[in-house]
Amino acid sequence: MKTTFDLPADLLERSKIAAARRRTSLKKLVVEGLETVLSSDASPANPGEALERLKRGFYLGGEPLKRDEIHVR
Numbered sequence: 001m002k003t004t005f006d007l008p009a010d011l012l013e014r015s016k017i018a019a020a021r022r023r024t025s026l027k028k029l030v031v032e033g034l035e036t037v038l039s040s041d042a043s044p045a046n047p048g049e050a051l052e053r054l055k056r057g058f059y060l061g062g063e064p065l066k067r068d069e070i071h072v073r
Contacts, residue, residue, distance in 0.1 A: 007015070019029045 015029060016026055019026045022029065
């Protein structure tokens with residue numbers, strides 16, 4: 001799947017140099033990095049638990065906004 005995102009110029013430059021040194025593509029370097037980060041990520045025992053957590057939402061403080069209040073912003 002294709003996606004687009006912005007990187008700071010310095011990070012992009014260093015990433016291109018690292019990919020060239022490893023004789024790989026920038027895409028492969030990014031995929032490897034994401035896989036490394038996600039493999040060490042603590043995940044719930046079962047996927048259903050994560051889905052339920054998302055459905056409940058996260059309390060970030062304050063009161064939830066009403067639909068009209070969201071669209072005003």
